[in-house]
Amino acid sequence: MLFRSTTMETSPWSLEDGTVVYVSARHNLNIWSASLGSSQPRPERETSDVNFNLTPHVSSDGRVLLFTRRIGQSRSAWLHDRSTGLERKLPLPDYTALVLSRDGNRIVYSFQAADRQTLIAYQIDTAQSRTLCDDCGPPLDWSADDTHLVYDSGRPERIGILDLNTGGRATLIETPGHSYIAAAISPDQNRVAVVDRTDSDHSRILLAGIRNWVAESSPGWIDLTSDRAFNDKPAWSADGRTLYYHSTIDGFGCIWAQRFGTNGRPNGAAQEVLPLHSARLTSSLVARPSLNLAIGGGRLFVVLDEVTSTLWLRRLRSTRPAP
Numbered sequence: 001m002l003f004r005s006t007t008m009e010t011s012p013w014s015l016e017d018g019t020v021v022y023v024s025a026r027h028n029l030n031i032w033s034a035s036l037g038s039s040q041p042r043p044e045r046e047t048s049d050v051n052f053n054l055t056p057h058v059s060s061d062g063r064v065l066l067f068t069r070r071i072g073q074s075r076s077a078w079l080h081d082r083s084t085g086l087e088r089k090l091p092l093p094d095y096t097a098l099v100l101s102r103d104g105n106r107i108v109y110s111f112q113a114a115d116r117q118t119l120i121a122y123q124i125d126t127a128q129s130r131t132l133c134d135d136c137g138p139p140l141d142w143s144a145d146d147t148h149l150v151y152d153s154g155r156p157e158r159i160g161i162l163d164l165n166t167g168g169r170a171t172l173i174e175t176p177g178h179s180y181i182a183a184a185i186s187p188d189q190n191r192v193a194v195v196d197r198t199d200s201d202h203s204r205i206l207l208a209g210i211r212n213w214v215a216e217s218s219p220g221w222i223d224l225t226s227d228r229a230f231n232d233k234p235a236w237s238a239d240g241r242t243l244y245y246h247s248t249i250d251g252f253g254c255i256w257a258q259r260f261g262t263n264g265r266p267n268g269a270a271q272e273v274l275p276l277h278s279a280r281l282t283s284s285l286v287a288r289p290s291l292n293l294a295i296g297g298g299r300l301f302v303v304l305d306e307v308t309s310t311l312w313l314r315r316l317r318s319t320r321p322a323p
Helices: none
Strands: 010-013 018-034 052-058 064-071 073-083 087-089 098-102 106-113 116-123 128-133 140-143 148-153 158-163 169-173 178-184 193-198 202-211 233-237 242-247 254-260 271-274 294-296 297-314
Touching: 010 271, 052 098, 052 294, 052 297, 064 098, 073 233, 098 140, 106 297, 140 178, 148 178, 169 178, 169 193, 193 233, 202 233, 202 242, 233 294, 242 294
Parallel strands: 018 052
Antiparallel strands: 010 018, 018 297, 052 064, 064 073, 073 087, 098 106, 106 116, 116 128, 140 148, 148 158, 158 169, 178 193, 193 202, 233 242, 242 254, 254 271, 294 297
8 A cells, every 4th residue: 555545546657756646536425406497407516515415305395305325334314404404314224215205294214124125104293103014115206196105126126006095005017027126106197107127237218107006008108218228217397297317328327308298198309408428527426226316396306426636646755775
């Protein structure tokens, strides 16, 4: 070891006089947001912390922001009140998958116990918890009326649906030979966007109709993207006329949007709405489990890595014996 540092040192190069040239990079992962009403949205930082802030979820009005914060080996749940700027840590287990209700009053999280994934509801104002399901999977999305929850289940993955009033559960999306890793229910609750993973670098987003919480058969599903890249993290606009998602189709990790007509079918080709081509502010270096899209209050929330680098020259002490 030549020297120690709290940043990431890369690209070392040794010169003839014993000088070592290297790059010192610092990564700051925070929640950022951008206005959906702007033709050229500019990301604005929502959290500012030396620790990593990940997996954002937001209430429909954009007031309550739920996220996980990594401090050392800990990964805990935090709430950020965007109207006051106040943050507080929640008394929930570390390393849990979380979703926030549309009204921002409740959280559902999964808890691994032995070989089971328990789903637990947490009421924010009273700090009361109750078990919803003792053998489901990580939660993915709430329905607009807060009566149903979709979750990830099984291997290969399929999408389950849980009735929060009755506790009844069923499989919503399942196809032999396919692995469905994410789902987002449209605001009208008549459609669900699902992510079908091909391999670690490729996935596509499909649109399936649903009626009475039963999905139509797969021949009627619509391909919203190809599987030539990794397309995931679907999130609906409040009016259900646009589906936003994260894609690596242009070689970067950017935000794309697919518009829909009044008939609920795609209207034209998808468009890149938030290009993230800069090495300084990027989503490409964020691990997929930590990356999430959330929409509330007319804004889109996403995890971005703000990278700052410094070029250093360091003269090493000579190890040659004196003549």
